[in-house]
Amino acid sequence: MMNYPTGEASGLTRRAWLQKISMPALAVAGATALPSVALAASDATKDHHAGIHDVRRYGARGDGNANDTKAIQRAIDECHQQRGGIVLVPAGDFLCGTLELKSNVTLHLAVGGRILGSPRREDYQAPASIPPGNGNVVFIFAANAENVRIEGSGTIDGDGIHFNNGKGDGTGPGGQKGGNFDRPHLVVFYRCRHIGVQDAFFTRSAYHCFRILECREVNIRGIRIYNRVNRNNDGFHFNSSQHVHISDCDVACQDDGCALFGSNQFVTVTNCTFSTRWSIFRFGSGEAKNITISNCIIYDTYGCPVKIGAGKSKIENLLFSNIVMENVTGPVGIGFNAGNNSDTFVRNIAFSNIRASLVTKPVNHPDIPFDVKPFEGEQYSCITLNGVGNSYLENISFTDVQVIAAGGGTAAMAAKEVPAVSVEYFGVWGTAPAGAAAYGLYARNVKGLTLQNVRLTYREADLRPALVLDNVSDASVQALNIQGHPDATALRFINSRDVLFTATRLLSAAHTFLQVEGDQSANIIMEGGDHSKAQRVLQGNIQAVQIK
Structure with a gap:
């Protein structure tokens, strides 16, 4: 283990050490070290120099009642403007509508930290940067961005039960006209590159949990998905993405566990468990090739595990x-x-x-x-x-x-x-x-x-x-x-x-x-x-x- 000297005897104060520590080292430290480093700082300057943007510093309350959308978005925007860093969501329930992640931003969910979806439709947007296919109302999204990460042991909770009107989107077998598209997907990445998602818990989306559209270099590891409050509650939904790697994930959903539509290539899925009502590995039209799926357990699944x-x-x-x-x-x-x-x-x-x-x-x-x-x-x-x-x-x-x-x-x-x-x-x-x-x-x-x-x-x-x-x-x-x-x-x-x-x-x-x-x-x-x-x-x- 490497020891970092601190204090006057070493000639390097804790403040100086926080200013000098590299972001790669913080990233390696992960969920255990990040919250302690950020919260140990006694003033905003330390967070600023360490590249850590605690959302409370921007006015977020985390009480589950106040709408913290604008405060968290300000933290993301400033982090992006400063050429990247970490947006820290500490313990608490941060009620939000649509949030946009941007290049070089890591959204870190501390233990006990939860971004909670608003029950009000007016708090969500359908960004012009996201194509409307299967709906483009979103909770958290990034478009045309690179080096975007979501990590930590906290939760993104869509609270999507409020958008269950008894209708699906009508795209499945026996689908009806006038399907329900006006509800937010939990997480959408569109035309992004170098995406990382790790460790967090994603739950209760009003629609699909993850939509990953025309992206490159996607690495998803060690996350949990529990998505069973509404119809069309997919786990992962990929469209025309390449160099995608999913490992060590647990997915329980209501619709497709891992849909691959369009031209998906160079994809690996390994060491995962899945359960759903409608299929796990679902392939639609397009050019799908060079895909391996290994070491997975599929249980209590209907609608055909491999379709x-x-x-x-x-x-x-x-x-x-x-x-x-x-x-x-x-x-x-x-x-x-x-x-x-x-x-x-x-x-x-x-x-x-x-x-x-x-x-x-x-x-x-x-x-x-x-x-x-x-x-x-x-x-x-x-x-x-x-x-x-x-x-x-x-x-x-x-x-x-x-x-x-x-x-x-x-x-x-x-x-x-x-x-x-x-x-x-x-x-x-x-x-x-x-x-x-x-x-x-x-x-x-x-x-x-x-x-x-x-x-x-x-x-x-x-x-x-x-x-x-x-x-x-x-x-x-x-x-x-x-x-x-x-x-x-x-x-x-x-x-x-x-x-x-x-x-x-x-x-x-x-x-x-x-x-x-x-x-x-x-x-x-x-x-x-x-x-x-x-x-x-x-x-x-x-x-x-x-x-x-």
Whole structure:
């Protein structure tokens, strides 16, 4: 440990030391040292020379009643004008409306320090510098800024329950016209560079918690999000941002946990926990590539933990690894319909070391103040890879994956025709009867499918196949372990070709191991494995199958 001499004996007074200490050293000191350094100063001059702007020096009261917006904004403005520093929010409840962060400003939330959102709509702005998509009313924001940080062990609390009028924004499934956009997002960064967010608690937004739009070099670490007082309570919502890194965060929200829309690239998410009503990793249209998601736990999540919906998109090089999913529906849904656009694709997506435990249908989160109201297609769900028309998913792999379905699937579900539509997974499965055509994995229009060491089982009896391949080519299935039913087919292939599956194990009795349909089925090769528990090994177009 380095010792800093102080006092007359050293020739360096405490005041002189405060004046000389560097801002990098203060930044390293973090939440523990900053408040003590700032509050130890007996006059404003010491704070000024140390680059620390205590908001109380600008008139902020922190009593939870007085509106401290102007005082805190003055502190931010002066900090920015002095070429940067730290705006200190000490212990207290600082009631505010819209605040604008600026370049080279660190907003430090001390232990017990809380910036509390005003319940009055007139205290919030819709800045012209923020685009209006999904609303641009904001609580705390920065636009066209660089070197902006929010840190410390305190809280940013939107108190967004006051803006819950029973309506969402209408952008989700079944959305209504006249959605509720006139409410503040908690934190918005627009076209900023070098953003840091660390340690703080973000809660009760009236809308999305974080919107990070067209930003570069974003580092978010060790924060907590609890956002469940309103509809469309996203955790993170990214649009067209690059070099983004999220780690060691805990997110409990009501809508998308980590939405990535537009052209997001060079993104990592690791060592996080997530829970929500509507999806965690949600990909929309745009050019999303070079993204890794690892070492995460997803629990009590409905609307599909990993949801990739692509129309005119370029999505490639997505890796999901070391993920536990507990009490989820989905758990993976990928839909793709490029229409006549040949310049779009969904390819090179890998899932490895996944453990997923599914529930029959969504249930209410006890801390969300409105009912879940599940869609028909959310019930009895499975992994869905759904290419539509002439659109194909390419090079999709599942390695060391275990899915335990809830079970309960019927013969009618197994026989259902899957509509050729590219919507969210529960829209695909939403036609009567409810439920997916497989309990484990359904794949349509896939070129280059790899399943290696995949285990598909259920808790209650299920009459659906474990795996359905529909118009799938160039597939390799190795060490697949599946549970059967004495009255059902274990595997169903429809117009699929160039499929090699080896060392497949049927774990329990089944009527038929493999049913092959369609005159385009060809070159299906079975090597080894244990199919002894099936009454019949092959059925249907058996000429398409070679057993070696």
